[in-house]
Amino acid sequence: MSESQHPTVPGFRFSATACGVKPDGQLDLGLIVADDPVSVAGMFTKNRVKAAPVTLSMQRIERGRSQALIVNSGNANACTGKKGMEDAKVITSIIADEMGVADDMVMMASTGVIGMPLPSERIEEALPDLLKTARPDRIDEFARAIMTTDRWPKVSSIKFPIGYEKEATVLGIAKGAGMIHPDMATTLGFILTDAPMHSSFLQRALSTAVDRTFNRLTVDGCTSTNDSIYAFSSSRVETEPLRGSDRDARRFIDALVDVLGELGKRIVQDGEGAKHVVTLEVVGAPSEDAARKVGEQIARSTLVKAAIWGRDPNWGRMMAAAGMAGVAFDPLKVEIKFGKVAVVKKGIRVGRTAEEEARRVMAESSYRITMKLGPGKAKASYLFCDMGEDYLRLNASYRS
Amino acid sequence: MSESQHPTVPGFRFSATACGVKPDGQLDLGLIVADDPVSVAGMFTKNRVKAAPVTLSMQRIERGRSQALIVNSGNANACTGKKGMEDAKVITSIIADEMGVADDMVMMASTGVIGMPLPSERIEEALPDLLKTARPDRIDEFARAIMTTDRWPKVSSIKFPIGYEKEATVLGIAKGAGMIHPDMATTLGFILTDAPMHSSFLQRALSTAVDRTFNRLTVDGCTSTNDSIYAFSSSRVETEPLRGSDRDARRFIDALVDVLGELGKRIVQDGEGAKHVVTLEVVGAPSEDAARKVGEQIARSTLVKAAIWGRDPNWGRMMAAAGMAGVAFDPLKVEIKFGKVAVVKKGIRVGRTAEEEARRVMAESSYRITMKLGPGKAKASYLFCDMGEDYLRLNASYRS
Numbered sequence: 001m002s003e004s005q006h007p008t009v010p011g012f013r014f015s016a017t018a019c020g021v022k023p024d025g026q027l028d029l030g031l032i033v034a035d036d037p038v039s040v041a042g043m044f045t046k047n048r049v050k051a052a053p054v055t056l057s058m059q060r061i062e063r064g065r066s067q068a069l070i071v072n073s074g075n076a077n078a079c080t081g082k083k084g085m086e087d088a089k090v091i092t093s094i095i096a097d098e099m100g101v102a103d104d105m106v107m108m109a110s111t112g113v114i115g116m117p118l119p120s121e122r123i124e125e126a127l128p129d130l131l132k133t134a135r136p137d138r139i140d141e142f143a144r145a146i147m148t149t150d151r152w153p154k155v156s157s158i159k160f161p162i163g164y165e166k167e168a169t170v171l172g173i174a175k176g177a178g179m180i181h182p183d184m185a186t187t188l189g190f191i192l193t194d195a196p197m198h199s200s201f202l203q204r205a206l207s208t209a210v211d212r213t214f215n216r217l218t219v220d221g222c223t224s225t226n227d228s229i230y231a232f233s234s235s236r237v238e239t240e241p242l243r244g245s246d247r248d249a250r251r252f253i254d255a256l257v258d259v260l261g262e263l264g265k266r267i268v269q270d271g272e273g274a275k276h277v278v279t280l281e282v283v284g285a286p287s288e289d290a291a292r293k294v295g296e297q298i299a300r301s302t303l304v305k306a307a308i309w310g311r312d313p314n315w316g317r318m319m320a321a322a323g324m325a326g327v328a329f330d331p332l333k334v335e336i337k338f339g340k341v342a343v344v345k346k347g348i349r350v351g352r353t354a355e356e357e358a359r360r361v362m363a364e365s366s367y368r369i370t371m372k373l374g375p376g377k378a379k380a381s382y383l384f385c386d387m388g389e390d391y392l393r394l395n396a397s398y399r400s
Numbered sequence: 401m402s403e404s405q406h407p408t409v410p411g412f413r414f415s416a417t418a419c420g421v422k423p424d425g426q427l428d429l430g431l432i433v434a435d436d437p438v439s440v441a442g443m444f445t446k447n448r449v450k451a452a453p454v455t456l457s458m459q460r461i462e463r464g465r466s467q468a469l470i471v472n473s474g475n476a477n478a479c480t481g482k483k484g485m486e487d488a489k490v491i492t493s494i495i496a497d498e499m500g501v502a503d504d505m506v507m508m509a510s511t512g513v514i515g516m517p518l519p520s521e522r523i524e525e526a527l528p529d530l531l532k533t534a535r536p537d538r539i540d541e542f543a544r545a546i547m548t549t550d551r552w553p554k555v556s557s558i559k560f561p562i563g564y565e566k567e568a569t570v571l572g573i574a575k576g577a578g579m580i581h582p583d584m585a586t587t588l589g590f591i592l593t594d595a596p597m598h599s600s601f602l603q604r605a606l607s608t609a610v611d612r613t614f615n616r617l618t619v620d621g622c623t624s625t626n627d628s629i630y631a632f633s634s635s636r637v638e639t640e641p642l643r644g645s646d647r648d649a650r651r652f653i654d655a656l657v658d659v660l661g662e663l664g665k666r667i668v669q670d671g672e673g674a675k676h677v678v679t680l681e682v683v684g685a686p687s688e689d690a691a692r693k694v695g696e697q698i699a700r701s702t703l704v705k706a707a708i709w710g711r712d713p714n715w716g717r718m719m720a721a722a723g724m725a726g727v728a729f730d731p732l733k734v735e736i737k738f739g740k741v742a743v744v745k746k747g748i749r750v751g752r753t754a755e756e757e758a759r760r761v762m763a764e765s766s767y768r769i770t771m772k773l774g775p776g777k778a779k780a781s782y783l784f785c786d787m788g789e790d791y792l793r794l795n796a797s798y799r800s
Contacts, residue, residue, distance in 0.1 A: 049723030049731045079719050081732060081748040114716025115749045225720050302702060302787070316514025319479050320625050323449030331449045332481060348481040349515045387702070389789045 006139045006155050009171050009192045011035050011234025013134035016145035019126035021112070021119055022074035029123060030071045030145035031095075031130045032190060037105065038234045040066035041203035043210055045227035051078035052085040053108035054228055056092070060104040061230075064199030068095050069107040069230060070127075071146050071188065073175070077110040077118045078225035087120040094127050109228050111175060111188050112148050139173065146175040146188055151270050156262040160255045162248050163239025168195035170252070172259040174229075176267040189214070189229035189263060195252050196235035197242040205242075205249070206231045209256035213264045216292075216382050231256075264383060269366075274385035276308050277366040283379040284335075284372040286328070291380035293325040294373065299384035309386035313358035315344050318371060327373075335372040338362060406539040406555050409571050409592045411435050411634025413534035416545035419526035421512070421519055422474035429523060430471045430545035431495075431530045432590060437505065438634045440466035441603035443610055445627035451478035452485040453508035454628055456492070460504040464599030468495050469507040469630060470527075471546050471588065473575070477510040477518045478625035487520035494527050509628050511575060511588050512548055539573065546575040546588055551670050556662035560655045562648050563639025568595035570652070572659040574629075576667040589614070589629035589663060595652050596635035597642040605642075605649070606631045609656035613664045616692075616782050631656075664783060669766070674785035676708050677766040683779040684735075684772040686728070691780035693725040694773065699784035709786035713758035715744050718771060727773075735772040738762060 015031045022028040042061045044054055060066070070091060077084045092106040099106075110118070143153035157171040169192075176187030191206070210229060235241065242249045269277050280298060285291035298304055301321040307314040315336045322329070336344035339361035343354050361367050415431045422428040442461045444454055460466070470491060477484045492506040499506075510518070543553035557571040569592075576587030591606070610629060635641070642649040669677050680698055685691035698704055701721040707714040715736045722729070736744035738758035743750050761767050 047720060047723035048725070048727070048729065049719045076716070079716055079731060079744070079747055079749070081746065083748075114714075114720060115744070117749075225716075225723065314514075316476070316479055316625075319449045320447060320514060323447035323625065325448070327448070329448065331479060344479070344515070346481065347479055348483075349479070349517070 006137075006171065007157050007159065007169050008136035008139070009169050009234065010194045010236040011038065012192050012232065013136050014138040014142040015130050015134040016138060016141035017126050017130055020122040021072050027141060027145035028072055028074045029126055029130060030142040031134055032069045032142065032192070032232070033099070033131065033134050034067045034232065034234060036234070037065045037067050037101070038232050039064060039197060039199040039202050040107070041199055041206045041231045043206060043229045045224060047225055047227070049079065049225045051076050051110055051226045052080060052088045053077055053110045054226060056085065056088045057107040057109065057228065060107060063104065065105065066107055066232065067101050067105040068099060069109065069190070069232075070095055071109045071111070072118070072123055073110075073146050073148050074112040075110060075116055075118050076112045076114045076224075076226050079115040080117055083117060087118045091120060091123055091127070094124055095131065098128060098131050107230065109188050109226070109230070111146065111226050114225055139171070143173045143175075146173070148175065149177045150175050151177065154263050154266045154270070156259045156266075158255045158258050160251045162195055162237055162251065166237055166239055168193060168237045168252070170195070170255040170259050172263050174263040174267060177270040187224060187227055187267070189260070191229070191231035191256065191259065193231070193233050193252070194236040195233060195242060195248075196237055196239060197233050197252075201242050201249070202231050202233055205253050205256055208253055209260050212257050213260040216264075216380070268383045268385050271385035275365065275388060276362070276386045278308060278384055278386075279366070279368045280382040280384060281368060281370045281379060282373065282382070283370060284374045284376050285378040285380070286374070286376040288378045288380055290325075290327040290376075291373070291378050292382075293327050294322045294371070295380050295382035297321045297325045298371070299382045302387060305384070305387035308362070309388040311359055311362040313338055313343050313355045313362060318369075319344075322371065322373070329373045333374040335370075337370040339367050406537075406571065407557050407559065407569050408536040408539070409569050409634065410594045410636040411438065412592050412632070413536050414538040414542040415530050415534040416538060416541035417526050417530055420522040421472050427541060427545035428472055428474045429526055429530060430542040431534060432469045432542065432592070432632070433499070433531065433534050434467045434632065434634055436634070437465045437467050437501075438632050439464060439597060439599040439602050440507070441599055441606045441631045443606060443629045445624060447625055447627070449479065449625045451476050451510055451626045452480060452488045453477055453510045454626060456485065456488045457507040457509065457628065460507060463504065465505065466507055466632065467501050467505040468499060469509065469590070469632075470495055471509045471511070472518070472523055473510075473546050473548050474512040475510060475516055475518050476512045476514045476624075476626050479515040480517055483517060487518045491520060491523055491527070494524055495531065498528060498531050507630065509588050509626070509630070511546065511626050514625055539571070543573045543575075546573070548575065549577045550575055551577065554663050554666045554670070556659045556666070558655045558658050560651045562595055562637055562651065566637055566639055568593060568637045568652070570595070570655040570659050572663050574663040574667060577670040587624060587627055587667070589660070591629070591631035591656065591659065593631070593633050593652070594636040595633060595642060595648075596637055596639060597633050597652070601642050601649070602631050602633055605653050605656055608653055609660050612657050613660040616664075616780070668783045668785050671785035675765065675788060676762070676786045678708060678784055678786075679766070679768045680782040680784060681768060681770045681779060682773065682782070683770060684774050684776050685778040685780070686774070686776040688778045688780055690725075690727040690776075691773070691778050692782075693727050694722045694771070695780050695782035697721045697725045698771070699782045702787060705784070705787035708762070709788040711759055711762040713738055713743050713755045713762060718769075719744075722771065722773070729773040733774040737770040739767050
């Protein structure tokens with residue numbers, strides 16, 4: 001994906017550098033700066049153990065205004081005690097001073113190994129140049145600078161009509177491959193838009209869109225100390241600020257869902273060592289909550305994920321996982337399909353031929369599994385991936 | 401482990417055969433018969449999807465009396481619809497007829513692949529011989545007949561003083577390697593004793609002992625459709641039936657905890673592809689429930705399990721997993737030790753030398769990890785194992 005593919009967003013500039021947090025000269029420091037103070041919203045990990053930059057930014061975002069965000073990869077600055085918080089404050093303070101804004105207008109995010117002291121001097125020394133070299137089109141470099149175990153950078157964008165014959169842009173940049181699980185924003189995600197709005201509307205729109213996208217995907221069931229998703233609006237498009245649920249507000253939320261949905265899909269595709277992305281549809285449930293609970297149990301099951309990896313239509317493991325969800329359903333009413341191939345009807349096996357056909361579906365890099373629980377009307381979908389040897393190899397030696 | 405190592409339990413006989421449920425001539429059918437009707441108790445999977453033999457036995461065990469139990473391996477008889485229930489009824493009925501007892505005096509347990517029709521004729525044909533060849537000392541063959549992915553049979557026993565200069569025996573036989581997780585009895589477990597008691601006391605004692613043992617271990621976080629643990633008492637020792645919490649009752653419960661604890665440890669050691677068994681002690685918690693929740697999150701985390709496999713003292717993943725438990729604790733008060741080596745004090749890293757020492761601890765086949773959450777007085781322990789490539793290889797191709 002070349003830089004020219006991504007539209008710039010009026011009001012925002014990006015930069016990136018390799019400052020030496022990562023040992024091998026890879027990009028590891030990224031900056032987003034706004035030309036003026038902008039509206040900001042955020043969602044953060046619900047993990048009890050939060051990294052220093054998360055704690056700091058959660059306090060600062062309360063104001064709803066921001067003008068810069070600094071991200072380092074290679075070190076999470078989590079479980080680093082007082083020194084970790086000092087580091088985050090000093091780094092953001094240097095940026096604020098250089099820009100001539102208040103300290104709390106600068107946010108920070110970090111991603112990488114937990115529990116190692118942040119080599120903050122290296123970051124501090126790189127900041128002046130980072131600020132000077134920020135440009136509207138350095139999006140791809142920024143996306144690369146926030147990667148850890150990601151195999152590729154993740155950028156998605158959309159334009160939508162707004163106001164009277166005007167157009168707004170939503171640009172999203174994310175990192176994430178392992179440790180993706182609901183009940184958190186994501187690993188790291190950044191949304192930039194020029195559609196006009198106050199931070200209160202931006203926060204509501206972000207929550208709505210994240211609930212429909214990032215909170216419905218899982219790689220390995222683990223949540224991190226650093227997960228954060230930010231949204232910034234430069235409000236450069238000259239029209240009424242979005243509010244409530246009018247037409248433009250709905251269009252913006254649709255655009256957000258589109259961009260976050262696409263980023264989420266790329267994160268699951270990039271699941272550490274993953275070869276197959278599965279869209280699991282749980283239908284016929286008594287409630288949406290029930291459908292989600294069943295979907296989550298299946299998507300989190302290591303036995304199911306190992307079967308997906310081995311291309312084995314082992315629907316019995318899906319039944320057993322569904323049965324763990326604490327949801328009332330009649331096993332004798334369950335139907336399961338791989339793609340269009342039904343392997344279970346009325347709770348029992350269709351037969352060997354159907355399973356052979358399902359095996360062919362499972363050779364695809366992405367496919368759909370549908371589990372019908374019963375006669376209910378509610379449904380939910382879930383995105384997950386297989387778990388193979390590469391996942392273990394990578395995670396056994398990640399720190400070495 | 402030779403047969404002579406296991407003490408017989410007066411009143412019980414065992415047999416085993418290879419009837420062809422497993423394709424390769426391995427033992428796959430086991431029988432326990434009692435000379436007379438005996439007290440029986442049971443704990444069963446809480447999974448919503450229950451195998452036919454589980455549903456049948458849960459009904460029959462209500463009476464508190466039994467005289468035989470048949471177990472097949474190689475096929476779970478789960479998600480097999482009406483035919484599955486018919487099969488379980490016919491099989492137990494044949495045994496009842498041969499023995500001249502009522503149908504509901506015979507229990508059944510199954511373990512193996514979910515969703516495949518049970519080749520019940522093969523089992524039915526094998527039953528008369530199985531009954532004829534039952535002997536008090538065929539314990540080891542029975543233990544082998546109930547194995548699926550187990551690498552070795554699991555038998556444990558203890559004798560304890562009872563009444564006036566008398567002695568009673570508790571013998572336990574279990575199968576299990578994958579799919580072991582709390583909130584279920586276990587995969588399959590069978591306890592036999594000659595200590596005298598009514599079924600109501602036996603049920604209470606079993607619940608107490610399982611809560612302290614099998615409900616504190618995890619291999620992969622998945623529970624099955626077939627998990628069952630049975631206890632039978634022939635009451636052959638001539639003394640007062642155990643009741644309440646008198647001395648003999650306490651001794652029996654201690655013996656049960658000892659036998660189930662030993663079986664549980666062997667199941668975790670046999671975790672599919674596992675190389676390391678870790679006893680995780682969560683201490684300094686505000687409540688036992690809090691300690692258990694934290695322990696469960698750590699023991700279930702695939703990232704932690706991959707790090708254990710890779711001998712990486714990646715305590716940051718343990719912190720992140722603990723933070724998912726929904727338990728209030730101050731990360732800056734946490735201490736973590738591998739064996740006696742502290743790698744985290746006051747929530748931060750001790751240093752590289754300590755981690756090198758921890759790495760040496762992690763080379764052991766079994767070791768202890770202690771996580772101190774804070775100044776609380778409560779604690780809980782958890783048994784778990786690593787997750788390596790063998791787990792995935794085995795579970796990707798289990799049905800093939």
